[in-house]
Amino acid sequence: MKRYFTIIFSLFILAFNTLSAQDFSSLWTGHFSYLNIKDFSNSPDLLFAASENAVFTLEYATNTLEEISTINGLSGETISTIYFSDSNDLLFIGYETGLINIVSVGDNEVISVIDILNKVTIPPNLKRINHFYEDNGLVYISTDFGISVYDLDRLEFGDTYFIGSGGTQIKVNQTTVFGDFIYAACGDNSAIKKADIFNPNLINFSEWQTISSGNFIGIQGIDDKLYSIRDNGIIYRLVSDNLNQLFTYPEIPVDIRTVNSDLIVTTPETVYVYDSDFNSLATATTNTVFDTVFTAATINDQDELFIGTNGLVSLGKPGYGVLKASFNDPTNYEEIHPDGPLKNSVFSIETPPNEIWAVFGGYSRTFNTSGATRRSGISHFKNNEWINTPYDSILAVIPNPVFLSDISVNPFNTNQVFISSYSSGLLEILDEVPVMLYNQNNSTLIPFAGDFKLTTASVFDRNGALWVMNGRVPKPLNKFENGVWTSYDFTPIIPVPPSNSNLGFTSIVVNDQKSVFTGTFSFGLVGFNEDSSQLSFASGEAENFPSPNVRSLAFDNNGQLWIGTEKGLRILFSPPNFFSNPNVNNIVILEEGIPKELLSSQLITAITVDGSNNKWVGTAGSGLFYFSPDGQETIFHFTTNNSPLPVNTINDVSIDSETGRVYIATSKGMVSFSSGGTKTEESLDQAFVYPNPVRPEYNILGSNNLNDINKGVKISNLTENVNIKITDIEGNLVAEAQSTVNKRSSKANYNFAIDGGTAIWNGKNLANNVVATGVYLIFISDLDSFETKILKLLIVR
Structure with missing residues (x-):
């Protein structure tokens, strides 16, 4: 049976490949939480445990754990139940939306069964998958609308049973086959339903008999006994369809x-x-x-x-x-x-080299904390493991640090981290230990009302001073340097609180000219220069702002300020001129020859800049975009359809400058992508080439646009402006690239390109042929400092 099914399963994949999920594990990594378990299933060898939107397996004999997530092709939706069919080596994963993923456990092939999800005659709120039960080659799927039958041999749906009174849709929590009958434990006060399993007319509701009354949680048959539990906490044994009470549980x-x-x-x-x-x-x-x-x-x-x-x-x-x-x-x-990490609902992240910090509390776009995670801890990934600090561990040191929302890591001492509490002040972490809460008693962070300190975004400047925003107070901008706090008055441009429109501050950045820019809910972009004490803002049509609600800010490598608003993207080309001429620009691109504004009307949630000056832009509902330095080229547009993003709304994006890995935080988990765009170095001292040697089993060929960094030859730790020549041992030019010319984002599809501090070569020569076995010389020249370096590379084919 198993061998026969494997053949059929393969044919199904070929015939219905539009339902097959893609495995993204070559470039993507999942960072999901597995601490909250939804359901189990098991085989003689494996335990399957479903968390919120991912699954892991435990091999009993070896205690080996293996993860199955969106990286492998799961949907990222909220899981409601799972079931492993041992006879077919298939794992069924049911979701609250009605979607079903089927995983072929041997090779982790994933297909999506969308019949219930797309059924227009069933209301969306009734499509939840509650339970799977297998009998005689059929899987009975309990849902909030009734029972659907899935044929394992034919890999298709059969009948659907609407078994409520008059054929209505009712909630079925669980089914079992006992003797010659199928039993269904029902909600919606529909009791237990029973029907002859061999009856060819089970789609007729009148063929189903009702047993007892009320709501039943589940029903299970064991040997010659049948048990069921009602929502009053009583377990019954069914004897000749009579319910005999056995025990009342102290909890439901x-x-x-x-x-x-x-x-x-x-x-x-x-x-x-x-x-x-x-x-x-x-x-x-x-x-x-x-x-x-x-x-x-x-x-x-x-x-x-x-x-x-x-x-x-x-x-x-x-x-x-x-x-x-x-x-x-x-x-x-x-x-x-x-x-x-502690949770999947990641609100904010920060990634110093080879580390990740994550917090989970926060607020809505209107700075409302209703529904937000009030009490949650802190997660820190370091030395290849997660260090999770739960809320009660923080509470033991710091009183009431709720709604932890924003993170700043001291670039001069990465063991010192500051986390904003949107309610309580600013939390200091030193060597993983919470040591201080800054509030009105020891800082300029004063309350808005009562004891509420609406502390949000923070950032370190190049001198090591920490700048912190605190909402709905006359002096919302605060500076913490060398143990001294200073605050700055915004009342010349923002009304004295409590104004209903003065809700809070979203993002803060500082440049080398000591200018601080922050985003606001309803006053657009605010700029403050520390040296001149100048204060300015721009928020309306006169300054070319599509919305006064500014959500995200980022300085790029050229000193230009990229601005994400609730209704689109803007650029401030000359930040020093903002105080005299606070106008911003939109980006116009050509789409099929027609000029269009880039990301027009999109809610921009996050902007970050990589070592190549490319831009990563997160949105609310449209996924993640990766743009060339000027925004004219879209290198990637990641959504749930073409990537392992669990949802299309991005909460935060951060880049590890050392590795070029991009971390993406969402409400349903965090994933990361190997982009290859690392930061540049001050000199060529540490430049190196890898892999070296290139062995026959390694796929030297990169993808056509060099964006698959798991292939090809990489040259890392480059300076900002270099020229690189690759020659054979006889001195014949094989490939050449220059930082300002040969970019991966270019449509020229180069064989050799430089992206920030890393160059990638796909192993082809100037004639577009793959090079032969041999020793190759790599000549690197810094075009600004005239520094040079020579590397040797051995290729074996």
């Missing part, structure tokens, strides 16, 4: 399932394991060490118990992923999950 169960001949019932604080006669085999509970919420549980053939956990959001406590225990000692837990 959240999950019921059978594994082999055992029944497992999970409540928020306790897991109960029974044999088929309802005799207790094991009981596991939460404890002071693992103060959490249980979500589901399962067991394996070695009598090991696996419990899914979820965080206590109101207390700022994270989940613990999977807790493993044995039947003999069900309270001695081992924590199991892949390494990752």
Whole structure:
């Protein structure tokens, strides 16, 4: 059966390749959280655990963990249930939207089944996938509208059963086949439904019999016993369709399932394991060490118990992923999950070299904290592992640091980090430990009302001074340097708070001329020069602003200020002139010969500049754009359709200048992309070429536009303006590139190009042929300082 299915599955992929998901693992990396578990499924060898929008497997024999996420082709939507078909080596993943991903476990091939998702006759709020149950080659899919049947042999949907009164759509939480009947545990006060499994007319609602009344959470058959749980916390044994009450749980169960001949019932604080006669085999509970919420549980053939956990959001406590225990000692837990941050809902990130800082609290575009993560910790990736500081660890040192929203890492001491609390002030972290909260008692960060200090964006200048914005106060701009705080008055241009339009500040940048620019909710762009004390702003049509709501700012490598507003992108070409002529410019591009404004009317959420002066621009709803330095060329446009982005709304973007890796934060997880655009160096001392030697198994050929940096030959640690010549050992010119000419973003499709501090060569010579085996010389010349360096490269083909 398994071999036959594999053949059919391959044919299905070929015939329906539009439903096949792409594996992005060559250039992308996922940074998902696996601490909150939604569901389990297992085989004799593997445990499958579903987190919010990703899955991981645990191999029992080796304790090896493997992740399956959007990097492998999953949708990124919120998972509601999973099921592994051991007979077919297929993992079914159901989502709250009605989408289903099917993963071929042997090779992680992913297909998307969109029949339910696209069904127009079913309201979107009723498409949630609640449960999968396999019987006799069919998978019965419980949903919020009824039951759909999926044929494993034909890999297609069969009938859909609307089993409510009069054929209405009702919620089905779980199904099971017991004897010759299919049973459905229903919500919507529709009790338990039962029908003859061999009845060819199950699409007729009248063929379904109703048992009892009320809402039922689940129903499971074990050997010759049938059990069901009602939402009043009572578990019943069904005998001749009569419900015999067995036990009332102190909490409403959240999950019921059978594994082999055992029944497992999970409540928020306790897991109960029974044999088929309802005799207790094991009981596991939460404890002071693992103060959490249980979500589901399962067991394996070695009598090991696996419990899914979820965080206590109101207390700022994270989940613990999977807790493993044995039947003999069900309270001695081992924590199991892949390494990752505390949460998937990442609000802000900062990436010093080879590190990631992430926070999860925040505010809406109108600076509303309703629905935001009030209490959450801090995640820091360093030395290839995540260091997670939960909220209660911060609370033990610093009182009430809620809505952690923005991050600044001291460039002169990367162990010192400042995190804005949109409510409480500014939090200082030193060597991973929260050491200080700056507020009205020890800084110029004064409250707006009561004790609310609306501290948001911050940035370090080149001298090591920290600039911090604090909303809805007369002096919102604050400077912290050498232990001294100074604040600056904005009332000449912004009304004295509390003005309803003076809600807050979104972004802050500082240039070498000591000019500070910040974005505002309704006053556009505000500029302040420290030396001259000049203050200016621009927000309306007269200054060419499409919206007074400025969301993001970034200086590029030429000193120009890129401005992201709620309704489009703008550039300030000459920041020093802003104080006398505060006008900004839009970018006009030619699209099929027609002049158009770049990103017209788009809500720009993030802008960052890489070492090549290319621009990464995040949007609300349209994904992530990667533009050439002048914005005229779109190098990439990443969305959920062509990348592992879990959603198309970007919260933040940050670039590791050492590696050129781009980190993208969203509300459903963080991913990163290897772009190759590293920062330039001051000299050529550390320039090197890799891989070296180039071996036959290495694919020297880069993609046509050199954007696949996992291929080709790279020359790194270059200065800003270089010329590079590659010759063979006899001195014949093979390839040549210059920083200002040969750029990867060019439409010329060069074989050799320079992107910031890295050059990429695809191994082709001037005649466009792949070079032969041999030793090649690389001559690097800095065109400004006249410094030179020669490297040797061995290619074996």
